[in-house]
Amino acid sequence: MRFKIVSLIAVAGVVAACGTAPTSETASTSGDGSATTSQPKIMPGSADDLRVNVGDRVFFAFDRYELTAEARATLQKQAAWMLANSNVNVTIEGHCDERGTREYNLALGDRRANAAADYLMTLNVPSTRISTISYGKERPVDPASTEAAWAQNRRSVTVVK
């Protein structure tokens, strides 16, 4: 599956950036798709369920907010998950890399969050269940100043409320 390949590359990037041995978290996210059986603590419909079994984030090209094919595939899984867990509401965070100016990046992050939200809505997730927020370049996941880190930081993250 295409999603799994993307997810593996992403994890490899994080591991390389940290320069440490894989932690249990990275091991579990890079594990087999049927991870629920090996992760008995994960509750269906929980934040961990979304992150580990569905994929909570999608990535964007530099200074872009259009969804890639990979991003749409992830969001399709998120939409199915949200329709299966109808009591869950989410906030979609839009983020940018550090290679832009602060105010423009707030606007760009807002566009990214809304691009993801709009796509979920076209997949029948009610708009009342989705809110958005932009963090611009304020909350990177990878603090390095490298192309690999910036690619990780240009993202939208779907967060269970």
Next chain:
Amino acid sequence: MTHRFFARFACSACALAFLATIFVAVEARAELEIDITRGVAEPMPLAVTDFYGEGQGEKKFGANIASVIAADLERSGLFRPIDPKAFIQDVASLNVLPRFGDWRIISAQALVQGRVEMTVDGRLRVEFRLWDVLAEKQMVGLAYFTIPSNWRSVAHIVSDAIYKRITGESGYFDTRIVYIAEAGPKTKRVKRLAIMDQDGERHQFLTTGTDLVLTPRFSPTLQEITYLSYFKGVPRVYIFNIDSGRHEILGDFPGMTFAPRFSPDGKSVIFSMSKAGNSEIYVMDLATRSVRQLTNHSAIDTSPSMAPDGKKVVFNSDRSGSQQLYVMSSSGADPTRISFQKGRYATPVWSPRGDLIAFTRIYNGEFYIGVMRPDGAGERLITKGFLVEAPTWAPNGRVLMFFRQDPSDQYGRGGKTRIYSIDITGHNEREVITPEDASDPAWSPLIHNN
């Protein structure tokens, strides 16, 4: 020319009052002058002597005031204070009359002397004289009264008077900087609103770091700061009153409000609001709370800054496909692109003089700070780096501050982020010393309007 000058300056930021008198008629303009429109290769050597005082307390104030003045003038890059160890004439005899030969021999072109007295009602009286050593003429002489704890403000006002007399331009030393203090790892950065004098002294934190805060800007009235806060997780523009310590949200808007700036008259705030992923520029009248929308475009429209006459607005938009600078009328009419060199442009800020717009430019993996005229002509880049951003103007329109962030290594270490000042000529770049990392500086107007 006789000055019948007797002014009372209201000190809005610190709720104090100054009394200033010119006690000696200002001499006709002497030959001693510096043209600050060109880069200065050789700073003017001058002697700043400890201000004379009778008592121990007065002597100490006199020495402290002189050292603040010398540091101000040195940092401007236009003056070279001579090491006091080289001085021949002592302060006591200088208090009677300068022996100009003693100052010429150590190459001083200008001489600053003064006197400090504690008055019977507990105030500090500070007087100073600036002498043209070669012409043997007094260039300016002034006296001030203040409460003793405010001696730093008097020193900065004296620095401004010296700067103004010699360059012909108003100074910028009696000013403050509001900025964002930063600490902790990049992934969990703690940001606090902070304020300090332009020389980094009298530093205070204004928020605790609980909420993410960004992009503070001064009101021309000096009592208020507008900034972005993620209070309760909702990014909105706030107004902070320095005197009362109150934070107040700017209006009730359905989407993120950001990129605020006061209008030059302080009566309104211009800002961006984003709805459903589209940002537009709005202006709110602070008295009536009425809001006008200035842009209407599917592109990003942000970072607005008004011209000092309030008639035009420069802003950042990617309506051409990449972020560029545009100027429109303050009604929103006729948006016209002004940036045309290679790369992307951001953070335009109109000079208080009206003659230039400062900006950030991103090209070929590097960031630059530059200036251009409001029609886009005469672009000059004045500094560059891995990341330089957010220029802010000194009130005289001759000096900028901005912040510089170093790259981080693969573990996220490094990434030093500090505020710097630089002349618009590109000369004299200096770090402004802050207790921790620092970004998003905003320069106040002159505090006592000297």
